[in-house]
Amino acid sequence: MDFAFSDDQDELRTSVRRLLAERLPAERLHELADQPDPAGAYGGYDQGLWSDLVGLGWVGVSGPDGGGTFLDEAVLLEETGLALLPAPLLSGVIATPALVAGGADPTRRTAVAWAELRGPAAFGPPGEIACRADARDGSAGWLLTGTKSDVVDLGAAEQVVVLARTPEGPGLFLVELADRPDPGPVIGMLDTTDGTRRIGQLVLDGVPAQALAADSPGVTTILGAMRRRALAGLALESVGVAQWALANATAHASQREQFGRIIGTYQAVSHRIADVFVRTELARSLAYRAAWFVATSETEPDAVDPGVVDSACAAAKAAGTEAAVVATEAAIQVLGGIGMTWEHLAHRYYKRALASRTYAGTPAEHRSTVAAALLDG
Amino acid sequence: MDFRDTPDEAAFRQQLRAWFAANLPQGWADREPTPGLEDVEFMKAWSRKLYGAGYAGITWPKEVGGLGLPPTYQGIFLEEVARHDAPGHIGVIGLGMAGPTILAWGSDEQKARFLPPLLSGEEVWCQGFSEPGAGSDLAGARTRAELDGDEWVVNGQKVWSSYAHIADWCILVVRTDPEAERHRGLSYLLVDMHAPGVEVRPLRQITGDPEFNEIYFTDVRVPRESMLGRPGEGWSVAMTTLLHERGTLGFVLTARYESLLGRLVEAVRAERPDGSRAADDPLVRDQVGQLAIDLEALRFTNYRALTALVKTGVPGPEGSVAKLHWSEANQRLSHLAQEVLGSEARLAGGFWGYQQLRSRGNTIEAGTSEILRNIIAERVVGLPRSR
Numbered sequence: 001m002d003f004a005f006s007d008d009q010d011e012l013r014t015s016v017r018r019l020l021a022e023r024l025p026a027e028r029l030h031e032l033a034d035q036p037d038p039a040g041a042y043g044g045y046d047q048g049l050w051s052d053l054v055g056l057g058w059v060g061v062s063g064p065d066g067g068g069t070f071l072d073e074a075v076l077l078e079e080t081g082l083a084l085l086p087a088p089l090l091s092g093v094i095a096t097p098a099l100v101a102g103g104a105d106p107t108r109r110t111a112v113a114w115a116e117l118r119g120p121a122a123f124g125p126p127g128e129i130a131c132r133a134d135a136r137d138g139s140a141g142w143l144l145t146g147t148k149s150d151v152v153d154l155g156a157a158e159q160v161v162v163l164a165r166t167p168e169g170p171g172l173f174l175v176e177l178a179d180r181p182d183p184g185p186v187i188g189m190l191d192t193t194d195g196t197r198r199i200g201q202l203v204l205d206g207v208p209a210q211a212l213a214a215d216s217p218g219v220t221t222i223l224g225a226m227r228r229r230a231l232a233g234l235a236l237e238s239v240g241v242a243q244w245a246l247a248n249a250t251a252h253a254s255q256r257e258q259f260g261r262i263i264g265t266y267q268a269v270s271h272r273i274a275d276v277f278v279r280t281e282l283a284r285s286l287a288y289r290a291a292w293f294v295a296t297s298e299t300e301p302d303a304v305d306p307g308v309v310d311s312a313c314a315a316a317k318a319a320g321t322e323a324a325v326v327a328t329e330a331a332i333q334v335l336g337g338i339g340m341t342w343e344h345l346a347h348r349y350y351k352r353a354l355a356s357r358t359y360a361g362t363p364a365e366h367r368s369t370v371a372a373a374l375l376d377g
Numbered sequence: 378m379d380f381r382d383t384p385d386e387a388a389f390r391q392q393l394r395a396w397f398a399a400n401l402p403q404g405w406a407d408r409e410p411t412p413g414l415e416d417v418e419f420m421k422a423w424s425r426k427l428y429g430a431g432y433a434g435i436t437w438p439k440e441v442g443g444l445g446l447p448p449t450y451q452g453i454f455l456e457e458v459a460r461h462d463a464p465g466h467i468g469v470i471g472l473g474m475a476g477p478t479i480l481a482w483g484s485d486e487q488k489a490r491f492l493p494p495l496l497s498g499e500e501v502w503c504q505g506f507s508e509p510g511a512g513s514d515l516a517g518a519r520t521r522a523e524l525d526g527d528e529w530v531v532n533g534q535k536v537w538s539s540y541a542h543i544a545d546w547c548i549l550v551v552r553t554d555p556e557a558e559r560h561r562g563l564s565y566l567l568v569d570m571h572a573p574g575v576e577v578r579p580l581r582q583i584t585g586d587p588e589f590n591e592i593y594f595t596d597v598r599v600p601r602e603s604m605l606g607r608p609g610e611g612w613s614v615a616m617t618t619l620l621h622e623r624g625t626l627g628f629v630l631t632a633r634y635e636s637l638l639g640r641l642v643e644a645v646r647a648e649r650p651d652g653s654r655a656a657d658d659p660l661v662r663d664q665v666g667q668l669a670i671d672l673e674a675l676r677f678t679n680y681r682a683l684t685a686l687v688k689t690g691v692p693g694p695e696g697s698v699a700k701l702h703w704s705e706a707n708q709r710l711s712h713l714a715q716e717v718l719g720s721e722a723r724l725a726g727g728f729w730g731y732q733q734l735r736s737r738g739n740t741i742e743a744g745t746s747e748i749l750r751n752i753i754a755e756r757v758v759g760l761p762r763s764r
Contacts, residue, residue, distance in 0.1 A: 367666030
């Protein structure tokens with residue numbers, strides 16, 4: 001048994017952390033998060049930084065030419081959470097199983113259009129995703145029609161993976177966004193609380209698409225893999241977000257003086273920070289556990305029980321995203337008035353934490369998955 | 378990262394399972410749970426069996442009767458204990474605290490004298506740290522030891538000492554230099570609990586059981602060499618004990634929590650006299666989900682600490698995280714059991730009634746939650762010291 005990342009993965013972590021700290025200082029993050037979305041020119045992500053990530057081989061790591069697994073992506077996601085990276089890395093990681101199945105390029109900026117509505121149960125288990133979008137196979141190839149209202153990173157994407165229903169059952173398709181087909185998809189960006197990860201609405205009316213997977217059992221397997229990646233990925237990112245909050249609350253409490261004493265020496269403050277540390281460490285344990293199960297379920301499918309993998313992902317998602325919310329709320333409290341200002345980064349992390357908590361199932365939904373594994377059957 | 382057993386680890390686990398199958402008492406799995414005090418003779422006999430099979434002191438050096446295996450094997454052992462709901466070793470203080478401290482600070486003679494009977498369960502250890510005036514603040518200990526010829530003469534009182542009523546030996550923190558600054562005046566003795574002048578008075582806990590004790594020392598004579606470290610080094614030696622207390626305790630506590638959660642799940646699934654099931658209540662389900670998540674979080678935090686232990690050889694302060702969270706999760710678990718039982722929970726003597734009361738001690742014993750938060754804030758997170 002070995003519960004640590006490898007030396008190579010530790011080195012990867014150091015390199016990513018260094019690059020992101022250098023490239024995403026506070027003022028740059030604020031600038032990106034506040035960019036508007038004028039028609040056809042979407043804001044909120046860093047194109048130059050993305051190109052560098054691709055150049056360094058940190059995008060599509062678990063794809064055919066990536067040379068890595070989800071465990072390496074786990075390291076990246078924790079670090080991009082810590083840096084609040086405004087770029088569609090997580091969406092690409094989620095899309096990878098579909099892209100790989102269809103021979104598409106996982107290093108392009110990719111969004112995933114699976115849920116049609118926002119709200120509870122939009123991201124249920126594969127068989128339960130409500131899907132009315134329609135795919136027809138005609139003389140001109142596949143044409144998609146439907147509306148997807150919860151497409152994360154849509155504005156930043158060059159391509160979008162779309163879940164649509166064929167006469168034989170659900171299928172996964174790829175719609176080109178950079179080099180728009182005719183008739184093209186209509187993109188409407190929504191006013192998203194988290195300016196570093198924006199949501200869009202995708203309207204398709206007979207839009208040409210490439211089939212990534214259209215046979216029913218295959219699609220269910222791929223959707224299951226995507227869902228696990230989403231849950232584990234959000235958990236890992238959230239650990240990074242919580243870590244940022246812990247570090248910043250600690251730094252402030254270590255130098256701010258009131259009543260002639262450093263406020264971090266007051267136990268009302270230090271114990272709250274200690275609790276944030278505990279929650280973050282527990283969430284980290286669960287996120288790493290989920291990461292290993294996801295990676296192993298992909299590289300050695302027979303080695304792990306799928307029910308355990310799903311339960312591990314649900315546990316990590318529930319605890320990780322809750323920890324990030326608790327940690328960022330504690331940071332705002334410890335920071336005091338400055339934590340409530342637009343100019344401090346705390347609200348950017350808080351907004352990411354809140355968004356991740358409700359994206360792909362709420363903590364209560366995931367606790368219910370874990371409970372069902374124990375109480376039913 | 379690979380959570381699976383290596384071939385050697387898998388072989389060890391297989392061997393252990395076969396051993397449990399052959400050696401667990403007849404009908405062990407179907408027994409009625411007996412909360413509270415353990416049957417001392419049974420526990421001693423079981424400990425002797427464990428020792429005979431090599432399962433006591435798995436990580437300890439072979440020279441002193443251990444197996445000399447890496448900490449991962451201790452983790453596997455504790456997992457299997459939980460899986461079989463097997464009884465533990467009687468040497469809770471000995472294996473977890475006294476033994477590792479003797480290994481770290483003891484002379485070869487001390488190791489040879491004390492460790493084998495500790496492992497076999499023949500000699501039981503207790504801990505004499507807390508005093509009426511020095512609980513969390515151990516450096517305030519006032520129990521005195523004065524040198525008289527070749528012997529220390531000990532006078533004072535210790536309290537909250539589990540196992541003292543059945544113990545043969547005590548790890549005792551005493552003040553040997555009343556003039557020195559608080560921490561520097563302390564020393565660490567190994568005291569024979571059968572020596573004249575040692576008196577143990579059981580304290581009845583809120584459960585009704587006398588699980589811990591007061592120990593009175595009146596002119597107790599202890600050989601001069603029966604000390605760990607030198608006079609005045611008692612604080613450092615005691616810190617070794619506490620580090621190990623919280624370092625390896627995580628696995629034991631998590632294993633117990635797992636078995637408790639299993640019992641709770643049974644109760645939640647069971648049909649109640651009116652035909653209803655707690656498992657149909659969404660609020661109960663949500664709490665069960667959270668408690669199960671807590672279990673996995675604890676388990677994998679222990680594992681991560683284990684990997685750190687394999688690399689550095691010393692348990693890190695992260696053990697405080699597991700202890701703190703376990704104690705609170707265990708209390709939440711007990712609360713939920715009360716709700717599941719409903720009015721039935723008012724009857725004394727049941728498993729969950731005992732558990733509800735006993736669990737309140739979890740946030741006090743082995744470092745109160747307040748002290749653990751101080752440790753985490755100051756030594757792990759790095760906030761400035763509050764004192």
